[in-house]
Amino acid sequence: MKQESALMRGPNDPGLQNPSRRTLLLGSAGAMAAVSVLGFTPLAKADEPKSLPDYAAWKERNALIVHSANTMETQRGAIGNGVITSSDRLFVRNNLPAPPASVTDNPDAWEVRMEGVKNPRTLTVGDLKQMGVTTVASVLQCSGNGRAFFPHGASGTQWSVGAAGCIMWTGVPLKDVVEALGGPVDGTRYITSTGGETLPDGLDPKTIIVERSVPTRAMETALLAWEMNDEPLTHTHGGPLRMVVPGYYGVNNVKYVKNVAFTENQTDAKIQASGYRVRDVGVKGAPDQPSMWEMNVKSWVTSPLESGQSGRNMIYGVAFGGTVPLEKVDVSVDGGKTWKQARFLGPDLGPYAWRPFVLAADLAAGEHRIVSRATDVQGNTQPEGRIENERGYGHNGWSDHGVTVAIS
């Protein structure tokens, strides 16, 4: 998502599919420099690359839809029904070119500066590993997951359902680090994290830097993570160190995190000030619009997807409540006319994790529209429709997320 916000433009802008126009938007450094900054040349859909980029070559190609060299989503049929998403099937959304892959050769040497605390200090990952440790399961989801369903042609990667996964993160609770450094400075209201990507010359850093602010309430659950799914955090996913804010949209989980500051105000970096802001279609992003922080309640069906045989069918899917635990998931096989409560499958990994669900349904021959609708313990439930918005963020409408299955 991060790159799209740096390239914010109106939905009818003809430059959307035009590389030279696109690069001009980045500033005066010229087209070739911009292409190099982004690490790839924007491609028309027909030119979609067939192979994985080098930095993600270890991924399971068949599980992914490769939108571009830095946007890959998990195929709906590859999401599975597990409580954890296998790392090699997890979506990828990179923004700036990553630091050299060699930073993960010696992860313990990576440094993060802690500021806005009573005793500011630079700590290595090696230091952090002795300060505390926790393991938290949390859904990682791009703010634009579901964007493909918006009819107004919201700009950005056309994610369907697969820009999401449930991940086991291991690292030090941010709270432990902050307490060891004397606590936040008085009057601070945000935690501002900065990514360690090298910024290109000739561009205003504020327009390109990955720097995100989240409210200090996130300190209770955030962690500085060095492991993902019981493996050292890969370069692909932000290693050696990533800010993880359980239940918050992906962009807030800053990769290669090199600076964490308690601040009075949100950063004025473009990715925060005007990017990731929910506003009406046609409106530009601005700091007074809602920011993409806590995720909303959401679910989708993962099986069956296309066809099936009449009789008993097991309908599978995944559901999560963002920062609020789930209450239930209902499933309809008639497009939402009638509903039955599904059963959760497998252990509950906590409030920020997703829960696979299953419902046994008897399906007659013919076409069925299968939809799911999750409800959290606070009574929030998925709406039927979209909340239309310029960039196609936060779509959790149950109707668009359904599948049409031919039963024979």
Next chain:
Amino acid sequence: MKQESALMRGPNDPGLQNPSRRTLLLGSAGAMAAVSVLGFTPLAKADEPKSLPDYAAWKERNALIVHSANTMETQRGAIGNGVITSSDRLFVRNNLPAPPASVTDNPDAWEVRMEGVKNPRTLTVGDLKQMGVTTVASVLQCSGNGRAFFPHGASGTQWSVGAAGCIMWTGVPLKDVVEALGGPVDGTRYITSTGGETLPDGLDPKTIIVERSVPTRAMETALLAWEMNDEPLTHTHGGPLRMVVPGYYGVNNVKYVKNVAFTENQTDAKIQASGYRVRDVGVKGAPDQPSMWEMNVKSWVTSPLESGQSGRNMIYGVAFGGTVPLEKVDVSVDGGKTWKQARFLGPDLGPYAWRPFVLAADLAAGEHRIVSRATDVQGNTQPEGRIENERGYGHNGWSDHGVTVAIS
């Protein structure tokens, strides 16, 4: 473990390290036939194969100790601190040559015969998938895990701590299948599962077949599993279908299961009648000795293993209670003189799963013996020593499982 039981012999038998003597024990079919049956030629320790066998070539070589072509354990340092063991790091213990790998080409076509129920029937995996589904995390552990610590030289693979892992299994609850078939026949006391390996000609099937009986109380939790860690169950680990009995030793989790029968008595197959029986050193196996069913409470340290720096050190390990949930784990850094309670790390995946644990300890320079001792909610706790027994089964003594670490 299965093969060793078919090769049962006294601890002082000189044939233990002698391939030709060993093959003779198998019967009259001759040495070469026996070697072919076992799928490998027994090797002296110095000849330990350096590469993985073809059927396990997808495994992470560096995570494993390859004892032989059908016995590979996870390195202690590769166990990690995750709630689930990655499939490519999981130990392998095969017994008979597996059915052709092609059986997993179309897993839904695999058949299992259900007997000892009111309406006996042959079901395919495809049928089972419509009958019900559950996902259960359970420790898979070889009965002989820890055998290497027995001083009397218990015969069989010299497993240290790595013949164990915590796995997420998905399949149909056995209970659902049995209820659909009218329930067990009256008077049955055991669930007897038979593996689908092709038996070699010229040998008495009873001496070689993988057929295990467990008490019918296991019906409440057992499942017929077709997935492991959210992937179709591999041929390596018993796919297309495996009997999984949560909290029971590995051998009861019959691979390539082709027959499940409710029976009045335990099978008279050697692997049940005399194999996997706990008895004094020097005594032969017999049906009146305890069988290796439910696992006992156990833990071990996974980090640090060799050296460390003085000051604060995070001590990691894993612990489980077999069929009983854990209460706590205590850790000692002075060989058991003083203990501190560790903290569990990550979500609790249920009573049959293991729990990673961590303790922050201040270590002075010098040598430290680090040991861990788990206690379950019924008050069972790991003993200090071994319970000496002929085959080196069920070792959960905390002293042997510790590590000596040099702190500088």
